[in-house]
Amino acid sequence: MWSVRAKEMVKANPNRPGRRIVVVGGGPAGVAAAEAARAADPDAAVHLVAAEPHLPYYRPRLSHAIGKTLKIETIHIHPPSWYAERRIDVRLGRAATGIDTANRRVLLDDGTELPFTALVLAQGGRAFLPPVPGHDLPGVFTLRQWADLQAIARWAGAARRGAVVGGGPLGLEIAWALRRWDREVTVLEMGERLLGRQLDARGAEILKEIAAAKGIRALTGVTVEGLEGAERVTGVRVRDAGTLEAEFVIFAAGVVPETGLAREAGLEVGRGIVVDEAMRTSDPDVFAAGDAAEFQGRVFGLWSVAVEQGRVAGASAAGGRARYRPVAPSSVVQVLETGIFSVGQTDGPRVLVRDRGPRGYTRLVFEDGRLVGAVLIGDVQAGPRLKAAVDARTTVALRPDTTVEEVLHLLTRRGR
Amino acid sequence: MGKIVAKPEVCIGCHLCQIWCAVAHSRSRDVLKAFFYEDPPPPRIVVEERLPLTFAFPCRHCAEPDCVFACISGALHKDPQSGHVLHDESRCVGCYSCVMACPYGAIVIDSENRKVVKCDLCEGLDLPMCVARCPNQALAYLAEDGA
Numbered sequence A: 001m002w003s004v005r006a007k008e009m010v011k012a013n014p015n016r017p018g019r020r021i022v023v024v025g026g027g028p029a030g031v032a033a034a035e036a037a038r039a040a041d042p043d044a045a046v047h048l049v050a051a052e053p054h055l056p057y058y059r060p061r062l063s064h065a066i067g068k069t070l071k072i073e074t075i076h077i078h079p080p081s082w083y084a085e086r087r088i089d090v091r092l093g094r095a096a097t098g099i100d101t102a103n104r105r106v107l108l109d110d111g112t113e114l115p116f117t118a119l120v121l122a123q124g125g126r127a128f129l130p131p132v133p134g135h136d137l138p139g140v141f142t143l144r145q146w147a148d149l150q151a152i153a154r155w156a157g158a159a160r161r162g163a164v165v166g167g168g169p170l171g172l173e174i175a176w177a178l179r180r181w182d183r184e185v186t187v188l189e190m191g192e193r194l195l196g197r198q199l200d201a202r203g204a205e206i207l208k209e210i211a212a213a214k215g216i217r218a219l220t221g222v223t224v225e226g227l228e229g230a231e232r233v234t235g236v237r238v239r240d241a242g243t244l245e246a247e248f249v250i251f252a253a254g255v256v257p258e259t260g261l262a263r264e265a266g267l268e269v270g271r272g273i274v275v276d277e278a279m280r281t282s283d284p285d286v287f288a289a290g291d292a293a294e295f296q297g298r299v300f301g302l303w304s305v306a307v308e309q310g311r312v313a314g315a316s317a318a319g320g321r322a323r324y325r326p327v328a329p330s331s332v333v334q335v336l337e338t339g340i341f342s343v344g345q346t347d348g349p350r351v352l353v354r355d356r357g358p359r360g361y362t363r364l365v366f367e368d369g370r371l372v373g374a375v376l377i378g379d380v381q382a383g384p385r386l387k388a389a390v391d392a393r394t395t396v397a398l399r400p401d402t403t404v405e406e407v408l409h410l411l412t413r414r415g416r
Numbered sequence B: 001m002g003k004i005v006a007k008p009e010v011c012i013g014c015h016l017c018q019i020w021c022a023v024a025h026s027r028s029r030d031v032l033k034a035f036f037y038e039d040p041p042p043p044r045i046v047v048e049e050r051l052p053l054t055f056a057f058p059c060r061h062c063a064e065p066d067c068v069f070a071c072i073s074g075a076l077h078k079d080p081q082s083g084h085v086l087h088d089e090s091r092c093v094g095c096y097s098c099v100m101a102c103p104y105g106a107i108v109i110d111s112e113n114r115k116v117v118k119c120d121l122c123e124g125l126d127l128p129m130c131v132a133r134c135p136n137q138a139l140a141y142l143a144e145d146g147a
């Protein structure tokens, strides 16, 4: 009885206005933050400012949608009613243009000012477009937003031959989608290997074979010097290798955290906006999460991390005590219809390999009798167990003739 | 919220739960047809051996499911009514993020379709097939939390 009245008094007290939580960025981090903020404080005002003119959606679906018809409503993270039920005030198509930290206000591009008691920055990242000559020619794209997908679909719909710059997971996903759409595709990778972060040299060679078998040309160790063309792109100039004809070029060459607003507001920024385990920035009332945030020196660039960090940031912004527990980032991808798993070191003093080429590759790396790394191409179901074994630095008694099968059976304990 | 619980102390490692899970999710739902004439789908329950123990790992249908948080395509979701963690295969892009995220190893790769499959508690049946067919009652179905 008493506590109820006390709560009413707090509410009625004009000197204790409720929380106003503003979230900037309508990606998974922003949505998770708004949801967590609402859950932690039923009375707060919660605003979600989203520059894209659509409700938040499953961004990774974009690369799979090239050459297909996809309605954005079918990939919304939540329907409109979800936001209404949670009284989350969504401002679509509105970009934050400044943070007035002294007066605790966010400025929007339509001149609105949103006062806040706590602010969550979840602006994600933008695709990196290297400033090579010709990068601004029509026909040169990156893929990060719905609008990018539409632009690529329009252009490539009338074209036959394209180039993808970048042989990481996104570049290969895009290449495969184009190939499936019957376009001629060449992948240009600067490093010596495809999936250079995930694979050892032999694994990358196998992946190249898989690409070739699917009709995708992959060139590694090549430097893009510039793009040819006057009105529109006609080719890619490659150092020491002439010009590759292309009617369109898609760059998948990395993501740059969106840190401009935070920097201007004087927050500590490294590669991303620096946060502690409560997702708090150098300003105690400002939080950051997702691809825009840097935690323990790392910007992960992964969906699951954005969701988890968003949940913590939103709860913190509502006065909660959530802590980010770094979810070990997923080290599995599917590219070119092939599962690829990798964890830890790809090389070491003792390596066991089972190599059936494109039909399957397993690589187990040991140091001082402990499993310190693994690569799987093809069947990746054992991935989680191998990862756990590497995390635990599991000791494996190796004989000179121990086989990959034996180790897998030992570590995964799968019956038959 | 219903879920399946395993009792390793009475599991005899016969793998019948896997066979019947595959049958339950096959086209014909008939054990002979599924295994002789169809490609049976991969079982959605895993049996591990740590001899002399064996135990089945069914999906826990977690209250805070890591697999759902990790899903990048909107295929995995927790049904707000039933609490079941369900998977819409038509939306799965096969990134396998959920496979890595699940602490129980309960999400299975369907390599034929390059997607994942998971326990749906055999919605529509009285009892999940793996539970109904376990010969030693090593699997049980709890209709409600803690029941």
Ligand SMILES: Cc1cc2nc3c(=O)[nH]c(=O)nc-3n(C[C@H](O)[C@H](O)[C@H](O)COP(=O)(O)OP(=O)(O)OC[C@H]3O[C@@H](n4cnc5c(N)ncnc54)[C@H](O)[C@@H]3O)c2cc1C
Binding pocket: A024, A025, A026, A027, A028, A029, A030, A049, A050, A051, A052, A059, A060, A061, A062, A063, A094, A095, A096, A097, A122, A123, A124, A125, A143, A144, A145, A170, A258, A261, A289, A290, A291, A292, A301, A302, A303, A304, A306, B072, B095, B097
């Ligand atoms: C094609 C593609 C495939 C991917 N595949 C995978 C995958 O397989 N696995 C995986 O883990 N991850 C994948 N990712 C990465 C994943 O999508 C990101 O890690 C995740 O979206 C990051 O979430 P976020 O909320 O931090 O930022 P984002 O999703 O980038 O969202 C940020 C939003 O904020 C908006 N914004 C920016 N500035 C402002 C401003 N000033 N005011 C208002 N709004 C603003 C942006 O327009 C954007 O909509 C993929 C990404 C792409 C593009």
